Structures are given as structure tokens and as C-alpha cells.
Amino acid sequence: xxxxxxxxxxxxxxxxxxxxxxxxxxxxxxxxxxxxxxxxxxxxxxxxxxxxxxxxxxxxxxxxxxxxxxxxxxxxxxxxxxxxxxxxxxxxxxxxxxxxxxxxxxxxxxxxxxxxxxxxxxxxxxxxxxxxxxxxxxxxxxxxxxxxxxxxxxxxxxxxxxxxxxxxxxxxxxxxxxxxxxxxxxxxxxxxxxxxxxxxxxxxxxxxxxxxxxxxxxxxxxxxxxxxxxxxxxxxxxxxxxxxxxxxxxxxxxxxxxxxxxxxxxxxxxxxxx
Amino acid sequence: xxxxxxxxxxxxxxxxxxxxxxxxxxxxxxxxxxxxxxxxxxxxxxxxxxxxxxxxxxxxxxxxxxxxxxxxxxxxxxxxxxxxxxxxxxxxxxxxxxxxxxxxxxxxxxxxxxxxxxxxxxxxxxxxxxxxxxxxxxxxxxxxxxxxxxxxxxxxxxxxxxxxxxxxxxxxxxxxxxxxxxxxxxxxxxxxxxxxxxxxxxxxxxxxxxxxxxxxxxxxxxxxxxxxxxxxxxxxxxxxxxxxxxxxxxxxxxxxxxxxxxxxxxxxxxxxxxxxxxxxxxxxxxxxxxxxxxxxxxxxxxxxxxxxxxxx
Numbered sequence: 001x002x003x004x005x006x007x008x009x010x011x012x013x014x015x016x017x018x019x020x021x022x023x024x025x026x027x028x029x030x031x032x033x034x035x036x037x038x039x040x041x042x043x044x045x046x047x048x049x050x051x052x053x054x055x056x057x058x059x060x061x062x063x064x065x066x067x068x069x070x071x072x073x074x075x076x077x078x079x080x081x082x083x084x085x086x087x088x089x090x091x092x093x094x095x096x097x098x099x100x101x102x103x104x105x106x107x108x109x110x111x112x113x114x115x116x117x118x119x120x121x122x123x124x125x126x127x128x129x130x131x132x133x134x135x136x137x138x139x140x141x142x143x144x145x146x147x148x149x150x151x152x153x154x155x156x157x158x159x160x161x162x163x164x165x166x167x168x169x170x171x172x173x174x175x176x177x178x179x180x181x182x183x184x185x186x187x188x189x190x191x192x193x194x195x196x197x198x199x200x201x202x203x204x205x206x207x208x209x210x211x212x213x214x215x216x217x218x219x220x221x222x223x224x225x226x227x228x229x230x231x232x233x234x235x236x237x238x239x240x241x242x243x244x245x246x247x248x249x250x251x252x253x254x255x256x257x258x259x260x261x262x263x264x265x266x267x268x269x270x271x272x273x274x
Numbered sequence: 275x276x277x278x279x280x281x282x283x284x285x286x287x288x289x290x291x292x293x294x295x296x297x298x299x300x301x302x303x304x305x306x307x308x309x310x311x312x313x314x315x316x317x318x319x320x321x322x323x324x325x326x327x328x329x330x331x332x333x334x335x336x337x338x339x340x341x342x343x344x345x346x347x348x349x350x351x352x353x354x355x356x357x358x359x360x361x362x363x364x365x366x367x368x369x370x371x372x373x374x375x376x377x378x379x380x381x382x383x384x385x386x387x388x389x390x391x392x393x394x395x396x397x398x399x400x401x402x403x404x405x406x407x408x409x410x411x412x413x414x415x416x417x418x419x420x421x422x423x424x425x426x427x428x429x430x431x432x433x434x435x436x437x438x439x440x441x442x443x444x445x446x447x448x449x450x451x452x453x454x455x456x457x458x459x460x461x462x463x464x465x466x467x468x469x470x471x472x473x474x475x476x477x478x479x480x481x482x483x484x485x486x487x488x489x490x491x492x493x494x495x496x497x498x499x500x501x502x503x504x505x506x507x508x509x510x511x512x513x514x515x516x517x518x519x520x521x522x523x524x525x526x527x528x529x530x531x532x533x534x535x536x537x538x539x540x541x542x543x544x545x546x547x548x549x550x551x552x553x554x555x556x557x558x559x560x561x562x563x564x565x566x567x568x569x570x571x572x573x574x575x576x577x578x579x580x581x582x583x584x585x586x
Contacts (some may be wrong), residue, residue: 126584130543135574164510165581196507211434
């Protein structure tokens, strides 16, 4: 699919909205520790801000139960110092992250057992898109927005509809969704997201070199991508070779009183009753 | 100011039909569209019923010519012929863009209208000139909508109103099972003979799960075994018609001063400040499920385009 065309005032000014997976269930079992991961990510965020003076970075944490903004490089609290702009202030970001994690954990006490331990990607994608819409409204001169998902948790099938809605909205607004998947299996949702919106999907082989993957693949701005060789999608999984039956209770094909019986990935059969 | 369509009605129509086709396939990815022209008293097929927008748009790009009388009856007869081939679970609809002020028919048009009504074809008309009784009658009989465009922007609005799917009527509902296949995308380097173009192609196609034939694009019908082939994103595009998001409630201004309400200073979606200058709260809405506060712009975006609440 073609990538988004340029539509702003300078070719390589970017706004990167980074969605950081903070799911404790994933990080407790991962070979890369969360603190090592954060050090890679913080260095990467600083690097983006130094690539261009006008670049902006926003960080949203994707928790197990909730999502929230952690850092916004364009907000007043983060501009400082007489000698030019100081990139990502690690202390404020880490402090907010800690507050978020505490709040997220408190929400966990009410969650029922037996749920696949996925993080709330649909929520953070939606928040990122709302923020990007605000940037579009801010006037004719704005940076190229894009979304970068740093995800390790498995796909949560109950979020399928919401994630697809977010993907289509991003496709309409021409916002690419890049994804870096650090988990064990493949993430079909992220592959589809990057394929449909024209972003880059990659699953790094060696997680301790994560910073290098981030810098070489995901730091590139959208304009430069037209002359760079980035990982291409290899057989995107649009789901199975089985048959699926569609029950139709309406005269129209896909509307009104309609009943789906679908089996998508691990999604159990769900029947919509009117 | 000029009230007629410039440079000519046919050019304006072609431009807006192209936009309509793109929007239509965006909202209804599994549907099919065919284009007909009415010229010299005869109706002709411009493009066949097809599920891919490109072929229709290419036909529209060519210079369309207009001449002679228009015949509503011939057009409806032709449409009836085409749409009768559609299986009964499909919704049949005709949108007529009519700029003429009369219709020159070979027979009784009332009979044709009854025929369309029996075949359950919903006819809608957008007039570009003046209101005509026969168009109004046709739309009333078949359950469609009739509107007359006042100018170009009004015409655009009217035609795009037909893009989202109409609600289904419960009485006509019959349960049907439809078989569909979800093909896998072929690997990059694989070579196979494509069933639509009848030539060998490398990679970038889809394999029918039943007969393993290669097709170039989705959604389509497999030419070898007749199975409808779609990909899950195509179905997912229509989900928001079936599972719409609940509208947000307006926050009444007096409750904002209530000390029991912990007012969020920023919009949950975009982090924009919810306070007007002077620390007075601006207009906000709240999601009934997750109680997050949103600014009005996010509310519009969420309900019109995103269809997800960020907090739920």
C-alpha cells in the first residue's frame, strides 16, 4: 500500500506518538527487563527530538486496564533551559509512568480471571488518534504525525472490533501505524495495522539490541521513507483458510439485523442478538 | 449567483459520483456497484456490477456525452434485468441522477414501477432540475428518497447521504447462510496463474481456500468455484453500523461547580485544556460508560470517524 503523502510545511518534521506497553504480565515474563526496555526507549525518544528541532514526541502508556498520557514534548512543562531545548526529561516521564502503573494496578483488583493477558491497545490507539486530530485542527502548519506501537503483550480478541475501527480511522486520516512487536508469537493485529495504514511492522530478533532496531527502522520520518529500504510485510495474516458462515437476518447484506458467526484468531464464536 | 451547474451538469455529476463511489466502497466494502447511462431514449450499461471502485472511476474519467431524450422506463427495465440476478439476501437499490424534465417511454411506466416494487428494488432519485411527479411517485412506491439539488454543494451532500447503508426492515428479513472464504495472501516470490487475468503473475495475490485458485484482489468471487472471497478488514469496516457507540452526554454547566465532581482539567482524548481562559469551564461531554470527559471536537471525531471511546 502506498504510504501517506506529505502534507505539511517542512518535509521531515515529525510528530511521533509512542504507545508503550506496560502490561506487568508480559514484562514479568520477558527476557528483556522493563527497566532495560525503558532505557532503550528513552534514548530513542531523545534521538528523535535531536533529529529535528521541531520534532515532537508524545508518549502514551498502554496498561492492562487503562491508558494514559505520560509525556508530551510540546507541553510547557517540558520546555526549559536557557541554552536551547533539553530533550526528554527522564525524571518527569518516569515519575508519571510510575503514577500510571500504580493506578493501573489498583484497577486490576476487580478484573475477573481467565482473560488473556493483553494490554489495552485499542484504548491507546484511540487516544493517539484523538491527539493527532487535535494537531490537524491546530492549523495549516503542523508536523507529519505517525504512531509507533511498542507492544509485547498478545492480541486480545475482545479488542478486535475497536482496533479495526482505529485502524480504519488512521487510514482515512493518512496516519501510518508502525509497530515493533517484542512478544513471543506474532501479533496479527499489529501486522494488519501496519499493512493497512502503510506503516512498518517489525519483530526484532535480538531484544538487547532494541535501540538499534528503533533507530534504524522507526526513527525515519515519513518523507525519507520513500528512499529507504525498510522491512516489507511478508505474508500478512488476514486469517485462516477455514470457512465462515454469515447468517443474514436482514434484506441487506451487512446491515440492520445481522448475526455474525466468525472465528477470528482466538476469538470464540460470538453471536449478535437483536 | 449562478444556480446552474458549471461547467456542465454531466461534468459535475461525474465528479461527485466518483467521490460517492469511493465513500460507498469505504462504508460498504462487500457491495457492488454498476453504472448506467440514459441517452437518446435508451439506457446503456457503462460499467458492469463490480466490487472494485477502480473500474467505475476509470469509466467516469472518460468524457461522458449526453444527447437526446431520457427514458425512465427503459432505465428501470435495464436495472430490473441486472438486479434480478442478485441473490435474495442482497439489498437492491437504484440511485437515479435525473436532470431532464420529462421522460419519453415506450410503454406504461406505472407497470414498470410495480415490477420494481415486486422485485424489492428500492429506487431513489436526485433531481438536478425541478421536481417531477413521476420521480416522486417512483420513490414513494419503492420506498426510496426523492430530493432535488439546489446547487453543487447541496448535490454533493445529497449524493453522499446515500453512501451509508439504509437500515434493514424486519418484515423482509429472512435468515440465510452465506458461505465465505478468507484467503491467505500469497508469499512474495510465488508464481501462479491468475484466474482473473489468465496470465502468470508473481506474488501479491490471494489463494482461494476451497479450490486454491489465485485471485488478484479482494473482495471478489472466485471464478473457479464461485466462493465469495473477502478479508476480515472488509467485514470489520461495517461493524460500526452494527455495534454503534453510545452518544456522549452533555455535562450541564451547574454540575461543574459542584465540589463533589472532580473536574478533569484536560480532555481525556486529546489532552486539550477544557477550561476557557479565565478558568471557567468550557463545553464538555462525558462518556456514560467510562465517565471520561471529552472536548466537543473529540466528541465529533469519535462519533463520526473513530467509533471507539478511548476510555472504554
